[in-house]
Amino acid sequence: MNYDKDQVAELFDNKLEHIESRPDDAMFKQVGSKALEALELDKNDILLDAGTGAGNNAMKAALSCSRVIGIDISRKSLDRAGIKASEKGFENLEFLYGSIEEPNEGTDLTSYGINKILVNYALHHLPDELKKQGLANLAGIMKRPGRMVIGDIMFFEDPEAHLEKFEEAGYDGGEYDHPSTMGFLKNTLEDLGASVRVERLHPLAGVMIADFL
Numbered sequence: 001m002n003y004d005k006d007q008v009a010e011l012f013d014n015k016l017e018h019i020e021s022r023p024d025d026a027m028f029k030q031v032g033s034k035a036l037e038a039l040e041l042d043k044n045d046i047l048l049d050a051g052t053g054a055g056n057n058a059m060k061a062a063l064s065c066s067r068v069i070g071i072d073i074s075r076k077s078l079d080r081a082g083i084k085a086s087e088k089g090f091e092n093l094e095f096l097y098g099s100i101e102e103p104n105e106g107t108d109l110t111s112y113g114i115n116k117i118l119v120n121y122a123l124h125h126l127p128d129e130l131k132k133q134g135l136a137n138l139a140g141i142m143k144r145p146g147r148m149v150i151g152d153i154m155f156f157e158d159p160e161a162h163l164e165k166f167e168e169a170g171y172d173g174g175e176y177d178h179p180s181t182m183g184f185l186k187n188t189l190e191d192l193g194a195s196v197r198v199e200r201l202h203p204l205a206g207v208m209i210a211d212f213l
């Protein structure tokens with residue numbers, strides 16, 4: 001499986017406009033809404049939005065919690081997110097370079113007091129071994145008790161039986177997308193010590209809520 005982080009960053013630098021103009025019923029927006037709800041944010045929470053893109057979920061979340069840090073590998077997306085957030089007057093929101101696999105790559109996040117983490121429609125770009133590394137590193141910078149919510153393409157059923165649903169789920173069939181089975185993600189989070197609940201929204205997409213006590 002080919003994985004090249006810089007290539008993925010370039011892809012998102014170039015398709016930012018396209019993603020921004022997706023209709024509201026796109027599966028990734030539905031999954032994003034569910035994932036935001038599942039975070040159960042309150043005013044004391046500090047949220048990391050990993051793979052924040054243009055920061056739309058980060059901005060929604062910032063209305064309900066103390067502080068949000070969005071990280072991404074696409075510098076154009078981060079720039080767009082920063083401009084939008086300052087136009088809207090957010091003061092509890094910052095956007096930093098960082099990857100899911102190495103969240104501290106750009107800035108050391110360990111002292112930020114992060115107790116909630118969102119990863120919406122971004123984890124599936126990593127191959128399974130890097131997903132494991134990323135989830136472990138994200139869990140490592142999160143205070144306890146903490147909650148990590150993953151909204152993403154995840155296979156609840158054999159994808160070969162749902163070829164006609166790939167587009168609906170936002171799955172490119174394997175070019176830049178490397179989704180895992182729901183079971184792989186659940187086991188990975190449980191191995192990290194989380195108790196995990198799963199909400200299926202589509203045969204190929206859903207939300208996973210991992211509580212770390």
Ligand SMILES: C[S@@+](CC[C@H](N)C(=O)[O-])C[C@H]1O[C@@H](n2cnc3c(N)ncnc32)[C@H](O)[C@@H]1O
Pocket residue numbers: 005008009012019028032050051052053054055056057071072073074077098099100101119120121122125126
């Ligand atoms: C489909 S967009 C989703 C953006 C946002 N989470 C949302 O739900 O609106 C995927 C984002 O993940 C980012 N991404 C992909 N691989 C990443 C990685 N390894 N680390 C951090 N961000 C990554 C891309 O640059 C892109 O901005």
